[in-house]
Amino acid sequence: MRILIVEDEPDLLASLAQALREEGYAVDTADNGDDGLFNAEGTDYDAIVLDVMLPGMDGWEILRRLRKTKKTPVLMLTARDQIRDRVKGLDTGADDYVVKPFDLEEVFARLRAIIRRSANQTTNIIEIGDVKVDTAARNIFLKEKPVELTAREYALVEFLALHRGEVVTRTQLYEHLFDENESSLSNLLDVHVSNVRKKLGADFIATRRGHGYCIE
Amino acid sequence: MKIFKSIKWRLQLWYGLILVVVLAGFGFTSYQLERGRQFRRIDDELHQRMEVLKNALHRQQPRGPNGNRPFPGQPPRRQNQDEPPFDGPPLGQLPEDDPQGQNARPRFSFSLPPEAEHLFETADPHVYYFSIRSRDGKEIAGSTNQPQRTHEYVTSTYAGGPANLVKIIGGPVDQVKGLSVIINPTPPKVSSFAHYRGIFESLPSGESISVGCSVLPELNELHRTALNLTAVGGLILLVGLAGGWWLVSRSLKPIAGISATAVKISAGDLSQRINVAEAESELGQLAAVLNSTFARLETAFAQQKQFASDAAHELRTPVTVILTQTQTALNRERDAASYKQTVEACQRAAQRMRRLIESLLALARFDAGQEVLKRTRFDLAKTVSDCAEHVQPLADERGVKIISEIAPLEITGDSERLAQVVTNLLTNAIQYNQPDGEVRVKLESQGDLAMLTVTDTGPGIAAADLPRVFGRFFRADQSRTGASNAGLGLAITKAIVEAHGGTIEVASKENSGTTLTVRLPAA
Numbered sequence: 245m246r247i248l249i250v251e252d253e254p255d256l257l258a259s260l261a262q263a264l265r266e267e268g269y270a271v272d273t274a275d276n277g278d279d280g281l282f283n284a285e286g287t288d289y290d291a292i293v294l295d296v297m298l299p300g301m302d303g304w305e306i307l308r309r310l311r312k313t314k315k316t317p318v319l320m321l322t323a324r325d326q327i328r329d330r331v332k333g334l335d336t337g338a339d340d341y342v343v344k345p346f347d348l349e350e351v352f353a354r355l356r357a358i359i360r361r362s363a364n365q366t367t368n369i370i371e372i373g374d375v376k377v378d379t380a381a382r383n384i385f386l387k388e389k390p391v392e393l394t395a396r397e398y399a400l401v402e403f404l405a406l407h408r409g410e411v412v413t414r415t416q417l418y419e420h421l422f423d424e425n426e427s428s429l430s431n432l433l434d435v436h437v438s439n440v441r442k443k444l445g446a447d448f449i450a451t452r453r454g455h456g457y458c459i460e
Numbered sequence: 461m462k463i464f465k466s467i468k469w470r471l472q473l474w475y476g477l478i479l480v481v482v483l484a485g486f487g488f489t490s491y492q493l494e495r496g497r498q499f500r501r502i503d504d505e506l507h508q509r510m511e512v513l514k515n516a517l518h519r520q521q522p523r524g525p526n527g528n529r530p531f532p533g534q535p536p537r538r539q540n541q542d543e544p545p546f547d548g549p550p551l552g553q554l555p556e557d558d559p560q561g562q563n564a565r566p567r568f569s570f571s572l573p574p575e576a577e578h579l580f581e582t583a584d585p586h587v588y589y590f591s592i593r594s595r596d597g598k599e600i601a602g603s604t605n606q607p608q609r610t611h612e613y614v615t616s617t618y619a620g621g622p623a624n625l626v627k628i629i630g631g632p633v634d635q636v637k638g639l640s641v642i643i644n645p646t647p648p649k650v651s652s653f654a655h656y657r658g659i660f661e662s663l664p665s666g667e668s669i670s671v672g673c674s675v676l677p678e679l680n681e682l683h684r685t686a687l688n689l690t691a692v693g694g695l696i697l698l699v700g701l702a703g704g705w706w707l708v709s710r711s712l713k714p715i716a717g718i719s720a721t722a723v724k725i726s727a728g729d730l731s732q733r734i735n736v737a738e739a740e741s742e743l744g745q746l747a748a749v750l751n752s753t754f755a756r757l758e759t760a761f762a763q764q765k766q767f768a769s770d771a772a773h774e775l776r777t778p779v780t781v782i783l784t785q786t787q788t789a790l791n792r793e794r795d796a797a798s799y800k801q802t803v804e805a806c807q808r809a810a811q812r813m814r815r816l817i818e819s820l821l822a823l824a825r826f827d828a829g830q831e832v833l834k835r836t837r838f839d840l841a842k843t844v845s846d847c848a849e850h851v852q853p854l855a856d857e858r859g860v861k862i863i864s865e866i867a868p869l870e871i872t873g874d875s876e877r878l879a880q881v882v883t884n885l886l887t888n889a890i891q892y893n894q895p896d897g898e899v900r901v902k903l904e905s906q907g908d909l910a911m912l913t914v915t916d917t918g919p920g921i922a923a924a925d926l927p928r929v930f931g932r933f934f935r936a937d938q939s940r941t942g943a944s945n946a947g948l949g950l951a952i953t954k955a956i957v958e959a960h961g962g963t964i965e966v967a968s969k970e971n972s973g974t975t976l977t978v979r980l981p982a983a
Binding site: 255258259260263323345346348 | 773776777779781783785787788792802805
């Protein structure tokens, strides 16, 4: 899962980015509105964390312009907790909002929720045959037994599970699993796929030659 | 009683009372006038009858010095037929041609002249009656319809007279109950008994005549008059009360509106206003005054609310930083460097909060007029150049050049606070400047004013934003990069300058810089 954070307060941006990376997300950051919009329009993020008060272009403006081209789920961070601000945010196209000061746990939960909703999932549990993916606890069970996966491996499974039945291209996977700072080697993805197959069964991820991967 | 504390009820009671008194007075007077009129008419009637009876008696009396002449068995009517009525000589002035009058007074009969009979018709609802008595109190003649007496009388029908006339032989007049008797009244006295009214006259010759009648018809009419007066008075009272109630309710209605509005406002809805159209009277002026007060209150409250909201908003970001920093750090074991980073970030956030709180407190003190200025005579020129020196590192960092033009100038004021003013202005001018821009600071004497101008070569401020420059939490570009002040710097600057009795102005053109001018009284 790849996320963009647009926030101008450097200390907040740094800690948010670190926390989300430790949660297994690939995280890009922008500290002003113009960069934020540029990134948001150029990449298919799984979600965007967007502050309202920004130097240059503010959060509302970014959201308004982004909605012309993309449906990326957006979580607004706002210091204004008045109802009209929330209504304005939701009406402009935000998927959810968190009022500062917030708890990280809440931000994580709301991010999971908007990503899940954008993939048309209604619960945190995705069951694929014998495999059960708990997106809230970030656990995977094979025949009711927990399976140890690295964060990146889990992210791979979660992304494919959320796009179950679709063929996901390698480019898409690169885009969603790695952030802009990682020099992704082309065979890194193959290594992750191979590890997941070892742990969850060879048939769990199907390869479509010339297209990509798929979970049936 | 709660009801008597209400203005409405008190007014109602007061004019109700006045109305009752006026109506009662009027009604009573009308009644008395009417009563007097009726009784005067009755009395006139009675006097007329008395005169008739006196004349008739006179003519039927025996001619003599004592005025008594018997007419035994002779109907007086016949005897007097050829004589015109009422024109006999008055009693007591009897003609001398009757020497027989010397005789002791004999019993004599009396009959009513026929032309006077109609005066005592029984069919008349007034039931006029009369009674004539001799000197010794015996009744010589009388009508049958005299009021009931308790005394016993012997009566015998007078053969020749009308059926209603009787000759009564009985006790003395003063024993007759049922008639108020006044023994020696000249002129005739009027008296009433029950619903009878009568007059009584004693003649010099010794006879006495009483004439009376029932005043029942008058009493009935007076009763009707009283009822009518009461009914009309009551109606007027009701109409008056209803009209008064309507008028008072209508006049007091705006008060209900005002009080309803005030209740809503005191409950917190400051947007409420009194409907002035409903209160065009004196209360309308009150309503207008109250409305303008409410408007000012609402504005003040809105500003206060906005200020509190802005302040809270400014505090939210550093608190968020501390929360996310610490929560991230505590998520797992970290190395020392990472913990250090977290602590440093928290420190930055805390210091930001401290600056904000200090600014807010300073503003609150200025607002409340509690800020005490430590006034001394000091060299403002030195303060300005010191401040310019202080901000030099920041200017260097931004590549901004500071050009000073400082004339020596002494001023009385709080040197620390005024240094804060100069520093704020210079910091602003540097922060909102362009790279390689310049800041001109100029201090000069202008009459008995000290004039400080700080000009930058920055992007300027949009004309629409100029009035808000000194407002709280105003930032030209909503940027938080200049997080050292939260948009309170110029507000505090203005508060300090005004506390010194000075003024501060801003002039700006977009893309050609901003000039802030401070004028302070030098004394």
